[in-house]
Amino acid sequence: MGPTAGLAFKPVHLEEALLSSAVGLWFEIHAENYMVAGGPRLIMLNALRQAAPLSIHGVGLSLAGASAPDDRHLRALKGLCDRFDPFLVSEHLAWSRVEGSCFPDLLPFPRTHEALDLTARNVDIAQNFLRRPIAIENPSLYLALEGHDWGEADFLAELVKRTGCRLLLDIANVVVSANNLGFDPYAYVDALPSAAIAEFHLAGYRPDPVHGARLLIDSHDAPVSEQVWALYCHALRRFGAMPTLVERDGAIPTFDVLMAERDRAASLMRIGGKVIAHV
């Protein structure tokens, strides 16, 4: 059986990850955390790769940046892919680098025709260099920018058409963005090109401490919300079962707690999202 539901890998869970016998379990790592010459991190990753399939998720290519992806960064990413043979490589519809400065964030932009041309150029560069398609993740958005020529789903569909890239549908990001910007998350999912979907992400979020629930933060430090589970079921019905990742980057619970969420995703995949879970 191929990868079904997986977890964002946390080094603190290495031992349990190596010992787990869950069918279809896989792990996703952030590429930039393993861009080192050697040492314990790569030893650990090697052990993990022996035990389970891996997905490599980048956060630093700045594919929606005005400038082309950094050569050194691309080489490092290719080095990881060549060494660890991931079943999927993914990045973001965002920028994080300008004029020699980087930002540890995934930043928004007006989805103009020019932005589409530049993003398509950058995705082409990355895919040609890596010699494989990459999946592009929809962002979590907090600002209603002016000057869009494209809706986000249409922008992603056109990007798929121009580059042959695939899509990583982050369900939590859709829920967060829809809440913050005021659009229908179900209509957004329905507008995506079905054949391009390669992976789902599920995560928790929190209301902003100042503005409350009208501004949700994609914090990755809470259990997957029921709104996300419900939209995930909808996505499963529309797109079919795709490798699904449960992410948690803060307030990290025990491996068992994360596996319970992962198992819920795996169960929903098996039945094709036919039930709306606990809405």
Next chain:
Amino acid sequence: MSEHAAFQEAFAEAMTAARPIGRVAREPGFAVYRNTWLHGTVEALRATYPSVDELLGDEMFAAVAAEFCRRTPLRDPVLTRYGASFGPFLRRQPWHDDLPYLADVARLDRLWLESFCAGDLCGTGGWQDKYSDRRATVPVLDPTTRFVWLDTPAVSIWLAIQGEEAFEGLEPAWVAEGALFVQRHGRIWAQAIDRLTHRTLLAIAAGNPLSDIAALARAEAIDPATVLQPLVTSGAIQLH
């Protein structure tokens, strides 16, 4: 400049400004990006300098690190490469005389991380390939070896923070100290070293032959084996 590039430059400038201006900057959501940028950079620095964090405490570390981050843009998305100048920045702070060992502790945190991320060519056979043409009488450093000599007792303080020595009530003698870091079997071994060991490591790093290196010990009436053998055993150097 394209409109896309102009937008990104303006956004980045507003995000990092002391007092951002403009319509976008007034939106509640803008603060999310601004906070994520600063929080992410500060936490990257905290992960690189855990002993400095321990000495300053969470709140003061965050304040000092935020000041450093505002002045020192991230140039690389690989966060372990960020903040190499944090130690010198600490040394320039007006309160540094109250913690005169702090910048040296930062240096040790940095060296630990460098060793942690370094390639172990020995483990992959690369060591042998790289040095197979060298004369057997020239010792070489392991690629993961890092060492330093410091004017303060920062090594004793750093080791105490790691739990290697008692930290509570620590009152180290105010003497210069050296440290050696080497990656072995998936972990980093850190230890204090004396002046002769440091000079020996410097000579090895410079590519000196074994005879010259041994002469350093003999000049102090010390058997060279007592200096070199622990370095070989720890994996810090290799004699072919």
